Structures are given as structure tokens and as C-alpha cells.
Amino acid sequence: MDYEGIKRLVFSLREPKKGCLVMNNAIKISIMNKGFSKDWDYEVKGSFSEKDCTINDRKGDVVAQVGGKGKMASKDFYEVEVQPGYDLAFVVGVIAVLDSIHAWRVNKVLRSKLIRKKIIIMSG
16 A cells, blocks of 8 residues: 655654763654644653663653563564553654664664774784
8 A cells, every 4th residue: 555645754853962872861752743843742761772761741651661671572672561542653653763773873883893893903
């Protein structure tokens, strides 16, 4: 099934000043249908890279709990508990974006280490 519609930004993630996906630096999420505002609507608290975080609304209520230490503990799976009344697709979208950012950063670090190893081997 094809979707033919206007492409529009649904939500935006703002990185904390100390770096994204780091403990104690809440990632701010703004919903775009309310216009451009500096206010945020949701935030991700905790450590996404450790699969130990929550998505909270502006009032501080937990929208979703993200984990990965249960029965299906793996780097490839997330356990997510979404509270009743919240949009599952939105929560999955946020997790997909954060997972992509995390994977990109991990790969960047690995590439950097490989380059350093090659330089050391070549110069040795």
C-alpha cells in the first residue's frame, strides 16, 4: 500500500548540550502540529544506550518505559511498556530514531578505533 500525501515533520528531538543518549540529560521532543515553539512536549529520561529510560510527558507522567533486560535481553530488542491512552506509533517512532542515532554513534566510534589500529600497525 502506497501513501501519497504531503511529507511533513511529525516530531523533532533536541539533543542536550552535553550530548545525546547520555544519562541525566533529558532529550526533548517537540510535536510539530502545534506550530514552532521553543517548548517541548515529551522528554526521554535515563540512558537509552543502556536500555533503561522513560518517555515522559510535559507533566512528568510516564508515557512509556523502555527496557531490555528481561526475557528477550539483546542488543537488537527493546522491551517497551506504553501506558494506556498514548500513541504506540509515536513511541515506536521515537525509539526508532534514538536507536538509529545510537547505532550511528557506535559505528562511528568503531570506525575511529579501526582507523587508529591501522595507523598503529602501518607505522609499527
